[in-house]
Amino acid sequence: MLEIVGVKKKLENFELSIDYLKIERGEYFVFLGLSGAGKTTLLEIISGFRKPDSGKIMLNKEDITDKNINERKIAVCQGYLFPHMSVYSNIAYGIKGNKKEKVKELAKMLEIEHLLDRMPETLSMGEKQRVAIARALAVNPEVVLLDEPLNSLDRLTHESLMVELKKLHEETNTTFIHVTHDFVEAITLANRIAIIRKGKIEQCDTVENILKHPKNEFVAKFVGMKNLLDGYVCGNKVDCGIELQINKNVIKTNGNSTKKVKVGIRPEDVMIISSKNCKFVNYNVFDAKVVDIYPLTLSTSRVVLDVEGVELIAETVKSKVLRMGLKRGSKVKICITDASIINHS
Amino acid sequence: MRRIFLIFFVLMVLSVILSIACNLTPEVMLKAINSNEVRFAVMLSLKSALIATAMALVVGVPSAYTLARSEFLLKELIDSLVDLPVVLPPLISGLGLLLFFGDTPIGKIISKFIQVVFTPTGIVVAQFFIATPFVIRTVRAVFESIDPKYELIAMSLGSSKTEAFFKVVLPMARKGILAGAILAWARCMGEFGATLMLAGATRMRTETLPIAVYLNISVGNIDLALSIAFVMLAIAVLTIASIKFVVSGGVGNRWS
Numbered sequence: 001m002l003e004i005v006g007v008k009k010k011l012e013n014f015e016l017s018i019d020y021l022k023i024e025r026g027e028y029f030v031f032l033g034l035s036g037a038g039k040t041t042l043l044e045i046i047s048g049f050r051k052p053d054s055g056k057i058m059l060n061k062e063d064i065t066d067k068n069i070n071e072r073k074i075a076v077c078q079g080y081l082f083p084h085m086s087v088y089s090n091i092a093y094g095i096k097g098n099k100k101e102k103v104k105e106l107a108k109m110l111e112i113e114h115l116l117d118r119m120p121e122t123l124s125m126g127e128k129q130r131v132a133i134a135r136a137l138a139v140n141p142e143v144v145l146l147d148e149p150l151n152s153l154d155r156l157t158h159e160s161l162m163v164e165l166k167k168l169h170e171e172t173n174t175t176f177i178h179v180t181h182d183f184v185e186a187i188t189l190a191n192r193i194a195i196i197r198k199g200k201i202e203q204c205d206t207v208e209n210i211l212k213h214p215k216n217e218f219v220a221k222f223v224g225m226k227n228l229l230d231g232y233v234c235g236n237k238v239d240c241g242i243e244l245q246i247n248k249n250v251i252k253t254n255g256n257s258t259k260k261v262k263v264g265i266r267p268e269d270v271m272i273i274s275s276k277n278c279k280f281v282n283y284n285v286f287d288a289k290v291v292d293i294y295p296l297t298l299s300t301s302r303v304v305l306d307v308e309g310v311e312l313i314a315e316t317v318k319s320k321v322l323r324m325g326l327k328r329g330s331k332v333k334i335c336i337t338d339a340s341i342i343n344h345s
Numbered sequence: 346m347r348r349i350f351l352i353f354f355v356l357m358v359l360s361v362i363l364s365i366a367c368n369l370t371p372e373v374m375l376k377a378i379n380s381n382e383v384r385f386a387v388m389l390s391l392k393s394a395l396i397a398t399a400m401a402l403v404v405g406v407p408s409a410y411t412l413a414r415s416e417f418l419l420k421e422l423i424d425s426l427v428d429l430p431v432v433l434p435p436l437i438s439g440l441g442l443l444l445f446f447g448d449t450p451i452g453k454i455i456s457k458f459i460q461v462v463f464t465p466t467g468i469v470v471a472q473f474f475i476a477t478p479f480v481i482r483t484v485r486a487v488f489e490s491i492d493p494k495y496e497l498i499a500m501s502l503g504s505s506k507t508e509a510f511f512k513v514v515l516p517m518a519r520k521g522i523l524a525g526a527i528l529a530w531a532r533c534m535g536e537f538g539a540t541l542m543l544a545g546a547t548r549m550r551t552e553t554l555p556i557a558v559y560l561n562i563s564v565g566n567i568d569l570a571l572s573i574a575f576v577m578l579a580i581a582v583l584t585i586a587s588i589k590f591v592v593s594g595g596v597g598n599r600w601s
């Protein structure tokens with residue numbers, strides 16, 4: 001269990017400041033934030049590469065803030081393969097005892113057995129990352145720190161390595177702390193995510209909770225909530241240009257019916273339905289007009305809709321767009337299956 | 346137009362080389378090679394330069410690492426002091442060394458254990474003083490070009506700071522250190538001014554190659570002086586060639 005207690009570090013433009021954060025043993029924890037948010041600095045403080053101005057880092061209840069880097073049992077996984085050593089020697093670097101067997105086991109796990117005799121300069125980016133991961137795991141650390149490990153990889157390698165990281169984490173049962181700016185990476189891998197901005201944690205929660213209940217507008221935008229509308233709470237409904245029922249009709253109003261709110265709707269929660277099927281849904285159904293459609297990935301499309309004068313963005317599978325014959329100007333019905341009240345201002 | 350300047354200077358360098366080479370006949374060269382004095386000077390220069398370079402590396406590499414990686418009080422001043430022997434005329438450095446070893450209490454105590462003034466040891470000391478800043482400057486630049494993250498990561502994998510230095514940083518800096526050593530060695534081979542002041546110019550005792558040229562010119566033995574000059578020219582050409590070879594990756598290509 002790793003605890004970050006009252007850590008402060010003055011940086012060039014802002015101060016990194018974490019009041020308290022606990023990362024459980026065996027957890028896959030992701031720090032998500034834009035570049036320059038302070039994620040890497042925080043990782044460097046945890047690893048001992050930098051000293052905080054104040055505060056403590058505790059590992060299994062022991063204060064390790066002033067402990068030497070090599071005594072922390074925290075391995076850092078970053079590119080930086082030792083260029084003068086073969087892949088085998090890189091992985092074996094920190095192993096005490098039977099190097100051969102351990103390297104073999106890790107190489108098998110990461111599917112890099114065929115690379116062991118090669119020098120780092122001859123490896124592709126993806127292969128280098130695999131070696132770096134193996135090297136970090138080789139020392140049986142309590143915590144592995146991964147600083148943007150999937151950065152600058154091509155799409156295919158990125159996807160496969162992401163899946164493998166998740167698998168590795170499950171197999172090794174080690175605490176993984178991963179830093180990234182990639183939201184998809186974060187939700188695929190993490191048990192919990194901390195969204196970090198200008199040195200402060202904006203929200204720290206499970207993936208599901210962050211997606212459903214982003215704490216503020218920044219988090220909402222960061223986690224892909226494309227539709228952010230101003231609205232008012234009216235009884236058990238929200239009026240944001242369109243009148244919505246939220247969370248199975250339960251809305252906390254604090255008894256104030258004119259309370260201003262921000263309503264967030266994820267694009268995948270805007271369901272485009274054919275008029276024939278709309279009888280199955282009996283709330284949050286609206287008439288809409290397709291303003292624009294463009295491809296998002298190979299299999300999904302983004303649809304810009306005009307719903308009673310309010311612009312909403314929906315994401316749907318391409319096959320549905322084809323099946324329904326959607327094009328600019330098409331008249332459709334939409335159903336908003338979920339929405340969240342983000343902040344009360 | 347610009348090329349004319351370059352051609353002018355290249356021609357000047359070539360004329361210097363040819364002036365030495367063309368004034369030599371194979372017989373004169375053979376005679377010089379067989380002369381005891383030349384053999385003595387070559388051996389003394391090789392030995393003293395080798396010892397001085399080794400000492401310069403022992404002192405220079407850790408100093409370069411400290412200057413590259415640490416921040417400390419008066420760093421700028423210390424940095425300038427380290428560079429001083431490069432800028433100072435070697436003759437003045439030699440004079441300073443002579444006064445230090447011959448005339449100061451600390452120098453006198455040292456001289457009780459090891460004679461420096463007007464001895465072959467003085468040659469090594471003078472060469473070490475002149476060559477060490479070259480090692481520090483070259484090696485420091487190499488250390489600075491190595492991202493400190495390599496050491497930190499080695500430490501996060503269980504190495505102590507010293508272990509990380511010897512296992513990771515030093516091998517990574519290998520080429521640069523080698524280039525620095527060759528440069529320092531060449532500087533030692535050619536060292537004249539400081540050697541003349543501290544070790545003196547005694548025939549067959551403190552007679553390094555440059556001292557031999559000086560002594561022979563002063564007694565009008567031009568042939569021998571030219572032969573020694575030719576040997577030194579060959580050493581200079583070899584030095585440049587070997588530095589180019591090392592830097593371009595000829596040595597230990599797998600380390601790059």
